[in-house]
């Protein structure tokens with residue numbers, strides 16, 4: 487079966503469940519409102535925000551950022567996967583998850599540059615996938631062709647990663663330097679990207695965005711909303727310094743939308759979708775464990791942490807480690823939607 491623009495990837499019933507799943511329909515607009523508020527605040531009073539560069543990122547430790555991955559241990563069960571009901575296999579999955587995270591953490595010491603670029607690539611793909619899922623499952627986006635989904639994923643993932651990398655390379659270089667510093671490896675000198683590489687990436691981004699806009703015109707069911715949202719993301723990542731824009735996006739866009747998705751999963755064998763309170767309680771234990779890991783990392787790296795920026799780098803090292811298995815799990819969650827396209 488070939489999908490057409492008139493045929494959303496998700497059936498109408500699922501669309502309804504997802505959009506009403508939060509029981510607070512306007513919650514679906516929190517990401518757009520947050521990004522717009524940041525953009526306007528930055529345009530009106532940049533000086534006031536200069537002092538708060540890392541605030542959104544630090545807030546993400548407790549508000550939505552870390553918690554959005556804190557249900558990963560239960561997702562296989564709640565998704566109704568056969569192996570998610572077999573305790574031995576779930577234990578194996580958890581072991582794999584922990585080993586992958588530990589290997590990434592160790593990687594910062596052994597091959598920091600490879601892990602850094604790998605993390606940015608995983609972030610781009612994972613954030614793009616999150617948005618693709620939201621557009622299709624909540625906004626009813628269809629697929630005009632086999633290129634629609636990959637194009638959307640790459641374009642929407644590039645906005646919060648590749649665009650700020652091109653516009654604010656210094657912030658990315660500072661983060662890379664901070665990561666080297668906290669892990670006690672020699673800090674590289676010189677720019678992160680050469681001139682020709684920057685130019686090639688910029689050209690690729692322009693082509694990608696133009697192709698995505700063209701596809702949106704035929705694949706989206708809410709063209710104005712989708713293009714408006716994209717334009718806002720374009721503006722915020724092109725104008726607002728990377729720590730502020732990426733920090734806010736992580737919590738209030740990506741994590742918010744993922745938490746909304748988790749709310750729609752059945753919370754128990756007989757139960758319907760989880761309530762906000764129930765979900766918050768479910769997220770608590772792993773969030774506390776993750777914060778404990780951050781504290782342990784800090785104790786280990788304290789002599790090399792010189793201020794907010796190096797602390798942010800340390801926190802990022804932990805997020806990177808947790809993001810790799812988390813991104814793989816979310817990719818598995820989206821496998822059925824991928825199959826729809828391949829049918």
Ligand SMILES: CC1=C(/C=C/C(C)=C/C=C/C(C)=C/C=O)C(C)(C)CCC1
Nearest residue numbers: 543609657658661728729732733802809
């Ligand atoms: C480059 C850069 C940043 C990058 C953060 C990233 C890329 C976070 C990714 C998080 C993910 C993917 C979480 C899981 O969903 C900071 C720290 C904001 C600060 C300044 C520069």
Ligand SMILES: [Fe+2]
Nearest residue numbers: 554612744812
């Ligand atoms: Fe995520």
